[in-house]
Amino acid sequence: MSASPSHFQQKMQNPLKSLGIRKKIGDFLNNTKFLNRSLSWYVTGWRVGVFWGLIALFLPQLLNFSTNFLDQTYFAPNILLLDAILCGIYVMLALGLNIVVGYAGLLDLGYVAFFVIGSYTVAFATSGIIRNIHSQVVNIPALTFWEAIPLAALIAGFMGxxxxxxxxxxxxxYLAIVTLGFGEIxxxxxxxxxxxxxxxxxxxPPAPVVNTPFGQVDFGNPLDFSAFYYLTLAVIILIVMFNILLRNSSIGRAWIAIREDELAASASGVNLVRIKLMAFGLGAAIGGIGGVFNGVMTSSISYDQFSFQVSISVLIMIVLGGIGSIPGVIVGAILLRFIDVYVISTISNMLQTNTALANPSNPFxxxxxxxxxxxxxxxxxxxxxxxxxxxxxxxxPNKRRQLELKGVGLAPEELSVIGEIEREEEGSSAPPESVEGLGDI
Amino acid sequence: MFVLASTTSGIFIQTMVNGITLGAVYALVALGYTIVYGIVELINFAHGDVFMWSTAITLVVLNSMHVSTAVYGFALIGLLLLMIVIGAVVSGTLNVAIERLAYRPLRKAPRLAPLIAAIGVSFILENIAELWLGASGISYPDFFPNGGIVLGDVTIQYIDLVVVVLTVVLMYGLNVLVKSTKMGKAMRATAQDPEAAALMGVDINQTISFAFLVGGVLAGVAGVFYSLVIPVYAYNVGFELGLIAFTAAVLGGIGNITGAMAGGFLIGIIKALATNYLPNGSDLSDAVVFAILVLVLALRPSGLLGQQVPDKV
Incomplete structure (x- = not known):
């Protein structure tokens, strides 16, 4: 097919570069010193992760502390915590879909199906109520919330x-359309x-109260979500660790191989169907876990909460953050939720309450x-x-994925660079002093 | 779209007639999927919304002309032709513009990138329509005269006849276009091997634009027909109808023009039967269509009329 990127695209790609803003920010960060290090040192690499990790860890305390100087009608800590938990559920979904889309390169447009399955599994399992084919209530032995999580993961994975x-x-x-159909069905x-x-x-039913050596912990307390928040955070951390282990395992390498060239991977002995099923099943299982948390958190579920829009929202989170990049999809999920919950409704409120705009003669x-x-x-x-x-x-970006998506062929020296960069993501090698990469933000 | 008949066989035949009429609309939309897929190997996810825009424009134009009662004779023919031309122009232009702005920059990107872009375009088109005309359904002015040919207890509405006959005429025209014109030859060459076609002097960009134009025009006409048959506008009609039409294209063998026509009519009939004979049919008929999609893709991905083509490496 013909040829070079259009003139339009070239012009569109570098609006920041042409203005020199990137370079100015980069220079500023590189040249300003704080405690013997340039500012760029503080805002690159693993230190950013540590900073946001600490914020996530102490979020309930920070929110409680904020009531000292912020208006509680707008910044009610418990409501904000609820938003954070719902955001966390989307982070789980994004991490799960990232296995399918980011690692294995399969487009799943019906990911919401596994979310539904997880939500309904926890609903049936913990309430112990199902209906038979004649709409009569049948009691089944109820499971606890803790047993429902692996059960939902299993069922969702099986469905996947x-x-x-x-x-x-x-x-x-074709696969994308079939999964879309599944998500609709x-x-x-x-x-x-x-x-x-x-x-x-x-x-x-709400999440249970648990007796620990340190006293009672109520995960379902609607007046204080912090216990449930920490549970969500812990599960997210487990999922992230699981993702990293998977990515670095032989399965992860097989996924990369089929993503980059299915035919070559198959010729090299990768069992295509088995390895794709793995991605599908594991991604679905994580979606199921997200569904469990969603079911417990929203406490009342119905079919119309699960639309195509949910699947696409999760896909947008991944594309926004960086396909195949774990920090990327987490940031993407948080960013999109933030825009969704706060930015859009705030702007909407501002427009509707603005007195100047309320005047009919105003052109706007x-x-x-x-x-x-x-x-x-x-x-x-x-x-x-x-x-x-x-x-x-x-x-x-995930560096390897970046080269693929940008359509750059992999030269041998680039491949060795990728190895270094991927190790660096783990935080083991020396941080880069220059902030060239940051300018990309 | 009413089932007026009283006897069992009458209901069946009436359902078939309704199915064939809707099938004509599905076939026209399916042709757009199949032509585009045949040339650029892209599922134009926004195609359903291009179709929806034609129904929206039809509504706006009809309302602005203050047509409220049935019109007859030349006025009817003129109005119908006007609607068809407007729908075709709007959807054709829209489809070409989408290709130019969203898909062309991604032509060398990995396969899934243009598909994701198409989903984005679909969302944009759908939501602009929602902003413009609102989210609730709006009825079309009823300008087409009621009545039809009565055969026993089956009534074939004039509207059904017009839609099916015009669809068949369009399909014939498309066949001539693809088989006997220079542009059609260029399209077939590009579909077979774009690079070789380019070496033979085919302007690839122009050919691809033309394919999108043809697909858009057919979707535009389909939009007008649809608003005649089901006279309620909804901003999200494109999503569902797009999927159904895509299923039709796959059923017939994607990339295969005859297949898309046959698949459209077949899906129309199957959907009408499912709607009429299943409990909760209007909801479950969609599930039936998706089930067909999954089954066809799993068992015979090349469709009913397509050939088994190995993947290009």
């Missing part, structure tokens, strides 16, 4: 394998098959009726489109 087994032989774009089935309570919705009066919440997917669509055209590698 079940969906993948007949379809993973397909080419990538699952909510329809839940709505129309009486077994699932359908349109009525389902009450999920039409903005008053502009409800951004209903059109946030317009913004999300723009984000997705612009990212994939202008910066396909995302905010925090």
């Amino acid at each position: 394998v079940l969906l993948g087994a007949p379809t993973l032989r397909l080419r990538g774009d 699952v909510p329809i089935v839940i709505k129309d098959v009486p077994f699932f309570y359908g349109a009525l919705g389902f009450q999920v 009066h039409f903005l008053v009726s502009f409800n951004l919440n209903t059109t946030k997917f317009l913004i999300f669509g723009l984000v997705l489109l612009l990212m994939i055209i202008l910066r396909p590698q995302g905010i925090i």
